[in-house]
Amino acid sequence: MPIDVVIAGAGPNGLMLACELSLAGVRPVVLERLVTQPEENRANGLVGQVVRVLDRRGLYQRLSGGTEPPQPTPGFVFGALPLNLSVLDDNPMYILPVPQRRLERELAARAQELGVEIRRGHELTGISQDGDGVDLEIDGPDGPYRLRTGWLAGADGGHSTTRKLSGIGFPGVTRDDSVSFTAHVSVPAELIDPATGGLQVPGYGLVPAFLHHRTERGLFVYAAFPSRPPMMTTVEWGPEEPEGAAPTLDDFRASVRRVLGVDVPFGPPEGEGPHMLRRLVGGNTRLADRFRDGRVLLVGDAAHVHSSIGGPGLNLGLQDTVNLGWKLAAEIHGWAPPGLLDTYDSERRPVSQRVVMHTQAQSALIAPGPEVTALRELFGELLTEPRVVRHIAALMSGTDIRYGYATPGDHPLAGRWAPDLLLETDGGTVRLAELTRNARPLLLDLTEDASLVAELAAWRGRVDIVAARVGTPEAPAALLLRPDCHVAWATGSARPSRAERDGLRAAAARWFGAAER
Numbered sequence: 001m002p003i004d005v006v007i008a009g010a011g012p013n014g015l016m017l018a019c020e021l022s023l024a025g026v027r028p029v030v031l032e033r034l035v036t037q038p039e040e041n042r043a044n045g046l047v048g049q050v051v052r053v054l055d056r057r058g059l060y061q062r063l064s065g066g067t068e069p070p071q072p073t074p075g076f077v078f079g080a081l082p083l084n085l086s087v088l089d090d091n092p093m094y095i096l097p098v099p100q101r102r103l104e105r106e107l108a109a110r111a112q113e114l115g116v117e118i119r120r121g122h123e124l125t126g127i128s129q130d131g132d133g134v135d136l137e138i139d140g141p142d143g144p145y146r147l148r149t150g151w152l153a154g155a156d157g158g159h160s161t162t163r164k165l166s167g168i169g170f171p172g173v174t175r176d177d178s179v180s181f182t183a184h185v186s187v188p189a190e191l192i193d194p195a196t197g198g199l200q201v202p203g204y205g206l207v208p209a210f211l212h213h214r215t216e217r218g219l220f221v222y223a224a225f226p227s228r229p230p231m232m233t234t235v236e237w238g239p240e241e242p243e244g245a246a247p248t249l250d251d252f253r254a255s256v257r258r259v260l261g262v263d264v265p266f267g268p269p270e271g272e273g274p275h276m277l278r279r280l281v282g283g284n285t286r287l288a289d290r291f292r293d294g295r296v297l298l299v300g301d302a303a304h305v306h307s308s309i310g311g312p313g314l315n316l317g318l319q320d321t322v323n324l325g326w327k328l329a330a331e332i333h334g335w336a337p338p339g340l341l342d343t344y345d346s347e348r349r350p351v352s353q354r355v356v357m358h359t360q361a362q363s364a365l366i367a368p369g370p371e372v373t374a375l376r377e378l379f380g381e382l383l384t385e386p387r388v389v390r391h392i393a394a395l396m397s398g399t400d401i402r403y404g405y406a407t408p409g410d411h412p413l414a415g416r417w418a419p420d421l422l423l424e425t426d427g428g429t430v431r432l433a434e435l436t437r438n439a440r441p442l443l444l445d446l447t448e449d450a451s452l453v454a455e456l457a458a459w460r461g462r463v464d465i466v467a468a469r470v471g472t473p474e475a476p477a478a479l480l481l482r483p484d485c486h487v488a489w490a491t492g493s494a495r496p497s498r499a500e501r502d503g504l505r506a507a508a509a510r511w512f513g514a515a516e517r
Helices: 012-023 050-056 060-064 100-113 161-166 249-260 313-333 343-366 370-382 386-397 453-459 498-512
Strands: 003-008 029-032 075-078 081-084 117-120 123-129 134-140 143-154 172-184 199-201 205-207 213-215 218-223 231-237 277-287 296-298 422-425 428-431 442-445 464-467 478-481 487-491
Touching (some): 012 029, 050 060, 060 100, 081 370, 081 386, 123 143, 123 161, 143 161, 143 313, 161 296, 172 249, 218 249, 249 277, 277 343, 313 343, 343 370, 343 386, 422 464, 442 453, 453 498, 478 498, 487 498
Parallel strands (some): 003 143, 029 117, 143 296, 442 464
Antiparallel strands (some): 075 081, 123 134, 134 143, 199 205, 213 218, 218 231, 422 428, 442 478, 478 487
């Protein structure tokens, strides 16, 4: 009997998609060409809406090590310019400083708790699909074999084999005019500024921690993560680097000297590794021309690659998975309304285009040259305006998304991420995040008499229904949530009209299929 879904790639996106499918009653198989989890950290934290996504799935506490819900960060950066988020009443920017290695470990543990089979040392080498499924050729530890699956999801990175074998185009731009170094280091204690945690560089001055610091010669970043050696990064434009030569700490010292104009007295990292010393030449900005080809789908870097400035990669990729998981599961279970799976491409590809746009804009703002310096001065003035800060924060966090199914006259929340709410239920006080951890559709009835509960009685097999009370005056009176926590329907009426009730049932049918008999 064929497997319902095979996922190529056991990175964060592949594992998260496996968890989403499992919560929806589908048991995928994950193929990973690497025998063991990579030791290198390719990311050092999560930025944006994805932090709240993980909270809605009960994963935030596992990763943060605490019990409190996520809190927004008071400041961030855009194009190496400070972004003062304390001026916002509703700050959408969240960060979670967790190494990618640990994120993968926790997601793999969660996937195995849910019964996911992860096959390490199994590499996808061939694909052929028909109207009923996909035939895969795989190289495993015991030799090549074939596998039949209903669907294939490619979460296998920017060099995706899935994308290439499927013939999906990957247009974009490759640039080779920059060189970046990233390294774990040790720093003398007397260089750490006790008030800010920044780096007091002799002969230069204070370099704030975690903020991109631009000079006319390049970019420098100093980041001191808890329980890890400090990390430094440089970006330069123009220096020639030897082809294929492994970077050394002296190479990195020379890069720091060129960027800051002075020597920084750092040494090799202390403690157990793995430690990073990496050099990257150039970069890619590319977007798949489609995220779906028949029974093959792409998520994460397999579908889009871009600059890492501002940390948008996992914010974008993990939200791909929570958008796709429930839709693919609905297709497999046979209750998906027509065209549901196609909305994965129509909803997520435009979001990817916006990430490409703002990372390219930020890259332009950190480049050298007096014209860029003038542009930064102007941009710095704009970033003192709360309205501009609000727009940039929503763009970078991903909260500016309003999926296109919302129409004029709909409630303002329609198509948007559901707000965080504190609810009073018959079972006690709960956060909305606690009601969404099973990844099922949810009707939240906050009306005076809970009169909407009966409206979706015919969808009870697919939609959870909770009657509650909320003490926030501006809160909606009822919400119908998709499993990805975007609002399918909402009303502000404490006593919804017949037309609003009809709209609720229409939204349920649109997203969760025809009423059950």
